[in-house]
Amino acid sequence: KNEVEQSPQNLTAQEGEFITINCSYSVGISALHWLQQHPGGGIVSLFMLSSGKKKHGRLIATINIQEKHSSLHITASHPRDSAVYICAVMEYGNKLVFGAGTILRVKS
Amino acid sequence: NAGVTQTPKFRVLKTGQSMTLLCAQDMNHEYMYWYRQDPGMGLRLIHYSVGEGTTAKGEVPDGYNVSRLKKQNFLLGLESAAPSQTSVYFCASSYAHRGAGELFFGEGSRLTVL
Numbered sequence: 001k002n003e004v005e006q007s008p009q010n011l012t013a014q015e016g017e018f019i020t021i022n023c024s025y026s027v028g029i030s031a032l033h034w035l036q037q038h039p040g041g042g043i044v045s046l047f048m049l050s051s052g053k054k055k056h057g058r059l060i061a062t063i064n065i066q067e068k069h070s071s072l073h074i075t076a077s078h079p080r081d082s083a084v085y086i087c088a089v090m091e092y093g094n095k096l097v098f099g100a101g102t103i104l105r106v107k108s
Numbered sequence: 109n110a111g112v113t114q115t116p117k118f119r120v121l122k123t124g125q126s127m128t129l130l131c132a133q134d135m136n137h138e139y140m141y142w143y144r145q146d147p148g149m150g151l152r153l154i155h156y157s158v159g160e161g162t163t164a165k166g167e168v169p170d171g172y173n174v175s176r177l178k179k180q181n182f183l184l185g186l187e188s189a190a191p192s193q194t195s196v197y198f199c200a201s202s203y204a205h206r207g208a209g210e211l212f213f214g215e216g217s218r219l220t221v222l
Contacts, residue, residue, distance in 0.1 A: 033211055043198060043213040086151065088211070094158045095166065096141055096200070096211075100150035 003027055006087050006099035013106050019074040021102045023087030026068065034061050034072045035086040037101070043086070046072070077106045111135065114199050114214035121189045121221045129184040129217050131199030137212070139202045140182035141166075142174060144195040145216075151198065157182055189221045 005024045013019050023032070034046040047054050047061040049070065054061050058077075063070040074081055087099040112133045121127055131140060141156040143166075153166030155174040163174045171193060173185045182201075186193060197217045203209040 035211070035213075042215045043200075045211045045213075048210050088151075094139055095153065095156065095164070096139075097153065097167075098143070098151040100148075 002100070003091075003097050004087055004089055004099035006085075006102050008102060009100065010103045011105070013077050013104070015078060015106055015108045017077050017106075019077050019081075019104065019106075021072045021085050021087075021104070023070045023072070023099055024068060025070075025087075025089045027089070027091050029089040029091055031090040032063055032070050033088040033090070033096075034070075035088060037084045037086060039083075046085075074104075079106045079108050082106050112199055112201055112212045112214040114197070114217045116217060117215065118218050119220070121186075121219065123190060123221060125189050126185070126187050127189065127219075128186075129197055129199075129219075131182045131184070131201075131214055133180055133201040133212070135201065135203065135212065136179070137201040137203045137209075138179075139209075140176065141200045142172075142182065142184045143198045143200065144168065144193075145198060146195050154184065154197075186219075189219075191221045193219065194221045195219060 007022045031050045033048050037043045049063040058075045060073040082105050084101045086101045115130045138159050142154045143151040145151050152168045157163045157176040160179040175183045199214040202211045
């Protein structure tokens with residue numbers, strides 16, 4: 001079993017839909033990151049969370065430390081949101097482990 | 109402010125050749141990481157460093173060596189390249205702040221081993 005599990009693996013949405021991507025992990029962590037990677041592109045950091053909730057524009061990230069679960073929400077989705085979204089956890093000892101990613105496609 | 113810079117961006121090697129990938133960051137970050145990304149497998153940690161002069165093994169360290177002689181540079185070496193090491197390699201860095209800071213990534217280095 002992977003230490004970091006993401007769901008769904010693939011997601012297709014219509015423009016304007018509300019999107020949720022989930023991340024579950026099995027180890028103790030000091031922080032959780034949500035990252036975005038466009039096709040053929042580099043990786044950018046969206047959020048770093050250690051508790052609670054953060055919002056940036058149309059993106060919202062939440063984390064429940066007790067349940068070892070985090071969600072990334074995209075409101076009013078747009079085709080430019082199409083990308084791979086990756087969850088990564090910082091384990092105690094500063095080892096950073098990634099989930100396999102969720103491939104999101106938003107159709108206009 | 110260059111952020112995280114990886115060199116080279118592209119390289120083709122023959123089996124058995126050696127090479128070094130350089131990751132340089134100008135943000136005074138303590139933590140640096142090397143990952144490989146393969147289709148359908150996500151990012152896998154090769155080696156990482158929590159400070160100058162320190163290195164540690166990740167999930168897939170075999171066939172790779174690393175060094176962090178200077179805080180700003182993290183080198184990834186392949187002593188004898190194999191076709192299985194064909195991949196896209198990403199370097200990342202972050203500062204240490206109560207165990208974690210925002211991550212910054214290089215643009216990736218595409219390596220092909222024939």
